[in-house]
Amino acid sequence: MRVVSCLVTEHNPWLVLLAVFVxxxxxxxxxRLFRQAEARGGWPRAGWIFLAAQAAGSSIWCTHFIAVIAYEHDAPVTFDPTFTMISLLVAVAGCAYGFWLSLSFRFPLAAEIGGGVVGIAISAMHYSGMLAYRVDGLIEWNTDYVLASIALSVLFGAIAMRQAAKPLWGETKYVPVGFFVLAVASLHFTGMTAISVTPFSTATDNTASSTLAAFAVVGVGMLVLGAGVISYLIDEQTSQEAFDRLQKLALTDSLTGLPNRASAIEHLDRALEQAHYTAAKVAIIGIDLDRFKEINDLRGHQAxxxxxxxxxFRLGHLLQDSEFAARIGGDEFMCVKRFVDRHQLDNFLxxxxxxxxxxxxIGNVDFAAGASLGVALYPDDGHDRQVLISNADLAMYRAKSDITRAVCFYEPQMDKAAREHHALASDLSHALELGQLELHYQVQKSAQSGDVLGYEALxxxxxxxxxxxxxxxxxPIAEETGLILAIGEWVLRTACRDAGKLGKxxxxAVNLSPVQFVHNDLAGLIRDILVETALSPSRLELEITESTFIADxxxxxxxxxxxxxxxxxISIDDFGVGxxxxxxxxxxxxxxxxxDGSFTREMERNAQAMAIVRSVLALGQSLGIPVLAEGVExxxxxxxxxxxxxxxxxxxxLGRPGPKENILPTAADQLQKVIPNRGTGLSVSTA
Structure with a gap:
């Protein structure tokens, strides 16, 4: 009650309010400056600690002297300039050390001890400032109140710094400010309660001059605080600009200048949310370039x-309102279009x-790239973002496989086909170990004599x-999933083993997939299989298609x-197509x-097919390469x-494919069967 009485009856209330505001x-x-120091390290942290200590020291100092000026009694008052400046330096230096300790985390309770140092700095500033207090009278001190003021300052200072460095009551910026104000105010007004002044003489009314001095102190304090605020704002603006630049870089594809995948997802989420509350629809368009790989292979990655x-560049300049385009990876792009009328979407497509x-x-060459576009609509084709993107991809793959359409809209049947595709891929991964795969063989004969020359493994x-x-x-599923490597090795080994058991x-002949050419040592694998099965290399014929050469x-x-x-x-398969x-x-x-068998089947009724057959046969003859015609029916x-x-x-x-038991002759088969050639006069012999 003595403290309250001192505050109410012995102080100018307007100056007290001014001191509290400061x-x-x-x-x-x-x-705010302390937060900046907390987020930095090294010398930048030291700089921000100094600014925070300067702001803290000047606010404590201003609060003290305004409140001292607000203390009313009849004795004349003056201030010693030396102790006045010393009190300011004590406040700044003590707060700097306390802030540094609070952020060091080098030992337990570092924040609390640092806050205690700040409380001691507040006390040291107050009582050194009171040494500058010159009054024409007798000053008496109450030790109990002095000790109580220091204890309160240390306690509230420790709580304030603990909350600032390691929050006790959640991440809030107002709690440490409140406790710091309590540390300063409780120290000052309890400390002022500790003194009593007995005037030696009566002073004239100096209210105006005291008020003027208080506002002068406020002006000085505000200049110091203003410097801290400006430093903080400049740093915040610089940090925000840097953040904006980094965010733009993070959300932009550096090569095309278009938004990237993360930005596309963010935009799509916003578009779907807006469409949810309106009558608008949203189209998600998946785009894949058709001949990009060819450009890379023929002209290099720079091309x-x-x-x-x-x-x-083209996509960025064709966009209009409610349209968005992004590169989501490789040669894949995604567009988003909000629309009400279908013709708006059609125009965009x-x-x-x-x-x-x-x-x-590219350079001096023009490339016709082309692209396949798959479209999924919200809410018709789904409500979830991931479902819509997946559906757009399904439609895009359908467009890619259909040479008659560049744009394909999602249809529910695509889901069924995709699920079936995945199910077959899963089953195929176990087919080899479960013994579901087997080889059938089809005979290959001399067109002139009808003699058996070999067999193709199918x-x-x-x-x-x-x-x-x-x-x-x-x-194709095996090639897509990479299972063709294990399956192809099994086919090659099994065919060589079966060939070793032939009677003649x-x-x-074994087909090789283009994917098998990625094997690190395909020639070594073939050599090992030939050694393992004891098959003569001259009896193995590998069939490849020209697609093998496309990639590399x-x-x-x-x-x-x-x-x-x-x-x-080595033979080249399916010649004449592709x-x-x-x-x-x-x-x-x-x-x-x-x-290729398509020409053989058509040559009787199609003059062009017959011309191609003759051309290939003539080509083989001129190059000295024998020609095998498939599809003879x-x-x-x-x-x-x-x-x-x-x-x-x-x-x-000449012979349908079948299991080896029905097709391949073994050494035990001694009888030769002569199969009439159905009225042509040509006999085909097989064991």
């Missing part, structure tokens, strides 16, 4: 980067098609619930030469050309091939 403002600035940058259909100028999959599955279905030294022609040719060096025969070119035949000395076809000079033939007419 204390609160200074404390707020102090802890690929140029192509992507060009696409990014038309502009996208035009942008991708324009040639890409992979078959008997699914336990789906039954036989076509190689055209499961081979016929050749065995130099590597493919190197691997083929290694295989050829083993003595293994990527067939004379350059491939010129680049590598193949042992055989396999004419009738006697007339075989007769035409014989007349045109074809070397070998294969097809249902």
């Amino acid at each position: 204390c609160i403002a200074g404390s707020w600035v102090t802890f 690929g980067d140029t192509a992507l940058a060009t696409i990014g 038309t502009r996208l098609e035009e942008a991708f259909s324009q040639p890409l100028r 992979l078959r999959w008997s699914h336990p619930s789906r039954g036989p599955i076509s190689p055209a279905v499961f081979i 030294p016929h050749k065995i 022609k130099a590597r493919a040719l190197h691997v083929l030469r290694q295989i050829k060096a083993l003595g293994v025969k 990527y067939s070119s004379f350059d491939t035949l010129r680049s590598f000395p193949f042992d055989k050309i396999k004419l 009738t006697a007339a076809q075989l007769q035409i091939l014989r007349v045109e000079g074809c070397h070998e033939a294969q097809g249902y007419y």
Whole structure:
């Protein structure tokens, strides 16, 4: 009650309020600067600690002298300038040391001890400031109140710094400010209660001059605090600018200048949220360039980067309101369009098609890139962001596989096809170990004499619930998942083992997938299998398609030469379709050309097919490479091939594929069977 009485009856209330305002403002600035120090290290932390200590010391000092001026009695008062300045330095230095201890974390209770040091600094400032207090009278001190004031200051100072460095009551910036104000105010007013003044003489009324002095002190304090505030604001602005730059870099694709995947996800979430509360729809468009790999392979990665940058420029300049485009990785892009009328979406898709259909100028060459677009609509095709992106991808893959359409909208049947695809991939991964895979063989014969020359190994999959599955279905899945490496090795080993058991030294033909050429040592694997099965290399014939050369022609040719060096025969399969070119035949000395069966089946009724058959046979003859015609299904076809000079033939007419027990002759088979050639006069003998 003595403290309250002193505050109410012996102080000017307006100056007391001014002192409290200065204390609160200074404390707020102090802890904003303290946060900056906390977030830094090394010399930057020391700089921010000094600024925080300067703000704290000046606010304590200003609060003290305004409150002292507010203390009313009849004796004249003056201030000693030396002790006045010493009290300010004591406050700044003590707070700096206390703040440094609070942030050091070098020992337990570092924050509390640092806060205690700050409390002692507040006390030292007050009582050194009281030494500057010159009054024409007798001053008496009450020791109990002095000790109580110091204890309160240390206690509240410790709590304030603990809350600032290691929060006790959650992350709030106001709690440490409040306790710091209590530390200063409790010290000062309890300390002022400890004194009593007996005047020696009566002073004239000096209220005006005291008030003027108080405001002068406030002005000085505000200048110091203002410097701290300006430093804080400059740092905050600089930090915000740096953050904005880093955020832009983090959300932008550096190559194309378009937003990246993270930014696309963020934008899509906002668009879906807005559409949820309106009548608008949202289209998610997945885009994949069609011939980007070809540009990379033929012109190099720098050309690929140029192509992507060009696409990014075009996309960025065609966008209108409610339209968004981003590069989400590699040669994949994603667009988002909010629309109400369907024609708005159609117009956007038309502009996208035009942008991708324009040639890409790289150096002195124009490339027709093209792109496949898959569209999923919210809310028609899903409500969840991930579901919509997945559906757009499914539609994009459908567009990629359909050469007649560049844009494909999602349809529910696509989900069923995708699920079936994944289920087959999962089942295929266990098919080999469960014994569901087996080899069938189809005979290859001389078109002229009908003699058996060899057999082609054909992979078959008997699914336990789906039954036989076509190689055209499961081979692409095996290549896509990488299972073709293990399956291809099994096929090669099994075919060589079966060939070793033949009664005659016929050749065995095995297809190689382009994916198998990624094997680190394909030639070494083949050599090991030949040694293991004791099969002569000359009896093994490997069939490859020209797609093997597309990814890396130099590597493919190197691997083929290694295989050829083993003595293994190599034939080019499905010649006449796909990527067939004379350059491939010129680049590598193949042992055989396999004419695709589509031409054999059509040559009787299609003049163009007949012309291609004759051209390939003439090409083989001029290069000295035998030609095998696939797809022979009738006697007339075989007769035409014989007349045109074809070397070998294969097809249902000569023999359907079947299990080895039904097709491959063994050493135990001694009888020769002569199979009439269905009225052509040509006999085909087989063991």
